[in-house]
Amino acid sequence: MKIKFLLALLILFPGIMTTAQNANNENHSVMIESQSKYGFSETVDLLSKAIVENGWKVTITHDLQETMKKNGKEVLPVKVIELCNPGLAFQILSKDNLRSASPMLPCRLSVYEKSDGSTWISRMNAPAFADMIGGDAAKTIISAFNQAEEFVRLVSK
Numbered sequence: 001m002k003i004k005f006l007l008a009l010l011i012l013f014p015g016i017m018t019t020a021q022n023a024n025n026e027n028h029s030v031m032i033e034s035q036s037k038y039g040f041s042e043t044v045d046l047l048s049k050a051i052v053e054n055g056w057k058v059t060i061t062h063d064l065q066e067t068m069k070k071n072g073k074e075v076l077p078v079k080v081i082e083l084c085n086p087g088l089a090f091q092i093l094s095k096d097n098l099r100s101a102s103p104m105l106p107c108r109l110s111v112y113e114k115s116d117g118s119t120w121i122s123r124m125n126a127p128a129f130a131d132m133i134g135g136d137a138a139k140t141i142i143s144a145f146n147q148a149e150e151f152v153r154l155v156s157k
Contacts, residue, residue, distance in 0.1 A: 029125060034156040036111070036119040040077045043119050043155050044111050047081060050151045057084045059106050078112040083148065091140045101137040104129070107148050121152050 036043040048058050064078040084106040092098045092105065110122040126145040130138035 030128060031122055032125050033120055033122045034152055036121055036155045037157045038119060038155055040111065040113045040119045043121065044079050044081070046155050047109060047111065047121070047151055050154050051081070051083045054147070054151070055085065056147075057086065058082070059084050076113045076115065078110065081109045081111065082106045083109065083151075085144055085147065088140050088144045088147075092137055095136075098135075098137045098140075101133050101141065104133075104137075104141055107144055109148065109152065121155065123148070123152070 038046060044061070048061070051058050059082045061082070062080040064080060065075055068075045089105050092101050104126065107126075108123065111119065112122070113119050126141050130141050133141065
C-alpha cells in the first residue's frame with residue numbers, strides 16, 4: 001500500500017524529482033544525482049568492479065541507449081546497473097510481512113552522459129522512502145542505500 005502511495009505521488013507531482021538540498025546539506029529529493037570524475041565507460045566499469053569486489057552482485061546492466069536505438073530513437077549513453085546484496089535482499093524477501101517492500105529491490109544506479117559530455121550517476125533516494133515503509137524493511141533499505149553510496153563515492157567528484 002505504501003509503495004502504491006509513493007508511485008501515485010511521483011505521477012501526481014512530477015516536480016518532486018528535482019534535486020533540492022537544505023542548509024544541512026541533506027537531500028530531500030526523490031532522485032539523487034552526482035557527477036562522475038571519469039568518462040561514461042570508465043564510470044560504468046569502475047562501479048561494476050567495485051560492486052562485485054564488495055560482495056554485491058550486478059544482476060544486469062541495461063543499455064538504454066541501445067534499447068532506444070532499436071526503437072528508432074537516438075539518445076546519449078545511458079546504462080542502468082541493477083545491483084543486489086543477497087544477504088540484505090534475503091532480510092526482506094524471507095519474511096512475508098516485509099515482502100511488500102520487494103519493489104525496492106534490486107538497487108539501481110543509472111550512469112549517463114549529458115549534452116556537455118559530463119558523466120553523471122543517478123539513484124533513488126531510498127532513505128526518503130524508508131520512513132514511509134517503516135520497521136525492519138526500512139532499516140534494510142537504508143543499509144543497502146548506504147553501502148551502495150560508497151560505490152558512487154569512488155567515482156564522484
